Amino acid sequence: MANLTSHIHCQNCSMAALCLPYQLDQEGMNRLDTIIQRHKPLHKRDVLVNAGAPLKYLYAVRSGSLKSYTIDDNGVEQIIDFHLPGDLVGFDALAEGQHRSYSQALETTMLCEVPIVSLDELVIEMPSLRKQMMRLMSSEIFSSKQLLGTLNNRSAQQRLAHFLVTLSDRFKARGLSSISFRLTMTRADIGNYLGLSVETISRILSALQGEGVIDVQNKLVNIIEPARLRELAH
Template sequence: MVNTISHIHCQNCSMAPLCLPKNLSEGDMARLDTIIQRHKPLHKKDLLVTADAPLRYLYAVRSGSLKSYTLDDHGVEQIIDFHLPGDLVGFDALATGRHRSFTQALETTMLCEIPLNSLDDLSAEMPVLRRELMSMMSSELYTSKQLLGSLNNRAADARLAHFLLGLSQRFADRGLSGKSFRLSMTRADIGNYIGLSVETISRILSRLQHENVLLVENKLVEILAMDRLERLAG
């Protein structure tokens, strides 16, 4: 496994079109690749980072998925993001130099470590790389605002529809099916993220399946009527 990981480079990574190298030239991509380290695999429930830990790396997700969450004073978890292949983890720590949340693997996950100091030096020499960083941070901020907008004054079924459509688009962006996909997160995780109970999510999924909008089997979801799901999401 170690030898396999060491031979993975930006130039032959299937996630490169979504990750930092997406608009870099071959030469610039090779320079970026020299600072990237391959992280050992994380297994389900392994922690990648903890809240208040110093920021040393950004992490690019190669495969698998993770969730980021905070804990309140009573130890209650609030999920703030799900990370899929091509995403960068660690932007929340850039302002203070310390991670503001915990990040945990939802399944076996492969990552690339990008040392922040080296990335900062390299981006100063490569304006395209700096623009990509800014673009990815902007996209993450926009997605967070979209989530807040989807929760405000929306019915429960619209929240869940919005979440499923968002996942559908993210899978499609990765060259996967946007109509049939597997949920790596639990229904409890989804409910925590969009502010619904597990019971409410199960009830909505059952109704949408009865209405032939979705086909749900355990963690497998197939969207049968995309237009109806879009109307439901508003």
């Protein structure tokens, strides 16, 4: 496995357009590739980073998925994000130099490690890389604000419909099917993320299936009426 993954480079990675190499020329990609390290595969439930750990790397998801979450003083977990291929994990640590949340694999996951010290040096020397870093951070901030708006202003059905629409759009951006995909997170995870109970998630999924909007078979979701689902999300 190590020999196979060592030959994966930025220029031939299918997620390059969503990650740090976006809009870099060949020389820029080569320079970025020299600092990137290939992380050993994570298996389901493996923890990538712990809250409070010092920032050493940003992690680019090559395949698989993760969830990021916090744990309060009472031991209550709150999921704050789900990471898909092309996403970067670790932006929350940039402000204070230490991770503010935990990140855990939802399935077998492959990652690239980007040493933060080396990345800082490249960002200074490469304006296009700096611009992409800003774009990625801006996107993460927008997603966080969008989640707050979803939780504060929408009904339970709207929250779940919005979650499914957002996942659909994210899969489409990765060249995957936007109408048929597998949920790697549990219903409990989805409920935690959206501020809903597992029972509410199950009830709404059943209702949407009964209305012919979606079809759910275990973790496989097929969106039968995409336009209708988008209407329900607003």
